[in-house]
Amino acid sequence: MTNRRSERLLNLLIMLLVQRRFVSKARIREILYPGQSEDAFERMFDRDKEELRSLGVPVEVGTLDSYFDDEVGYRIRMDEFALPEISLSADEAAVVGLAGKVWQHATLAEATTEALRKLAAAKVPVDVAALDIVEPHISVDEPAFDAFWQATQERRAVVFSYRRPGSEEPTTRHLQPWGVVRYSGRWYAVGLDTDRGAERVFRLSRIVGAARLVGQPGAYEIPEGTDIRGIATRLAPPPQAEVATVLLRAGTGHGLRRMAVSTVEGVPGPDGLTPWDRVQVLGNAGVLADEVLAQGADACVEAPESLRHEVRDRLTALVAGGAG
Template sequence: MEGTAAVNERKSERLLNLLIMLLVQRHFVAKDRIRSLLYPGSSRDAFEKMFERDKEELRSLGVPIEVGQMDAFFADEPGYRIRPDEFALPDIALEADEAAIIGLATKVWQHARLAEATTDVVRKLTALGVPVDVSALDIVQPRLSADEPSFDVFFEAVQERSAVEFDYVRSGQSEVTRRRLHPWGVARYAGRWYVVGHDLDRDAERLFRLSRVQGKARKVGPAGAYEVPPGTDVGEVARRLAPAPRLERAVVLARAGTGVPLRREASEITTAVVGPDDRTLWDRLVVTRSAIGLADELLGYGADVYVEEPAELRQELVERLSAVGGAA
């Protein structure tokens, strides 16, 4: 009999394939095509049940699946798609939308196991001669890393509703304690990954920073051991329980038309300023945000941004880029 972990892994890959398939095609996708590519070998009844569940799960994560007619002149069977402009993050603080992408997009681009699923569905569509727009994937590609060793364990436990046991060191302490948790979800806040859930030993809602987990976390007990309290917003819980982030003011030059996420956060934007080169126009952005992760994000923009201040931030970027250049 197939194990629960294998079943959940296959389900995760199927959800990712469905997300990618509906996102990279410019037109509505017929249900029969979805069935043949993503649910091969399933009976029609089984397909209908799985497809409905998968659609609702994606929608619960904030993915806007649109239903429409394949032909504007004929009322035939409806098709499905995800419009890139609707799936793009709106002009609000990122934290409000983290829950919609943490469980999906980060895993696609930062973990090889699910990155394989992404390339698989695109390869199938291309083989069928279906025009695909892989640039649509840039919308949900996060500039976040999920490289904490325990990330996968907690992510899978959330899906399976399994308890997790792990060793943990609290901030400012050296003592390692054993903790047991019913995880409700993982969230990114102020540049850090946290797991939120019900602490079995304290019998209370708790938050743990994944970077402070010692050794290897492990799932214990059966799947389906608990239910997440109705209406739980993991991102809100993380913001409420996590320590307040240290804010840093940065003045950054960005090439015209680039650095859209930075522009959304900027308190001031001055256009057509003198930049480090004259290949394009430059804009000056003033951003005040958490210092954690800021350097990582700026590095992701490559030659499209230049840090004017603070000098410490600029020096950090110079040193990290020099190290990469030296290694190459």
């Protein structure tokens, strides 16, 4: 069954995105939070706004009437939310990637349909074309994303096997997830490591097999004022740009080609059947791995070895996740 809070967040995202003017708090309460008391509505609405903002959604506050500033409204400006297709920074990619992941996520398809139905029933004009900006731009999924996203929404603990850098054998870890965030081109789960009693970040691509939700919903609370992105920035390895050499099938890999510092056309390729180009690209390792994996059989990493291992490990994790 679709998680109610996930559905409500989608409702709020859609409602504020498709409106050209600010939407009053009273209107939002009437349509999206019916039957809630004033105090309950304020708590839920504040928490939902902050969760959208933590995902990188620019929820804007403004006055409904330029002559009277006593009533405020909310909206999401398309020109601020729609990020450029070219030269995405790591932070920009995080916004588009996570919004797109939520939008495309199969288990939330029912919530998306229900959100549009509710808004239409309430006679809220919905411009579906405005939703095109949240189509996913990061096409490589992490198998563990589903479990951690669901656990965050339901406040349930997660048990998983995790392979640390330089370690051959994974260890069992226990986490109360506070959120999932994309940083430095990689997905991280942020939360309380109950084995160590401290906040930790775990890179989803290093999770081996399936992550399991344990315990009852509502088992813990996220500490007030928690900054998911700030924790990831502080605890995760800092981004490092590097030069990589990638073979691309001719006519493919446009995202990587936009990052190119040099290109040699017509070189021998791994299949010996079609023309290939040797492209040197400069970028963060996680972003480069995303781009390479998105090309499937049309891309092959020649160097550095660390990027080859990154791509191999991500593919191994995908296979293991599918098997689990």
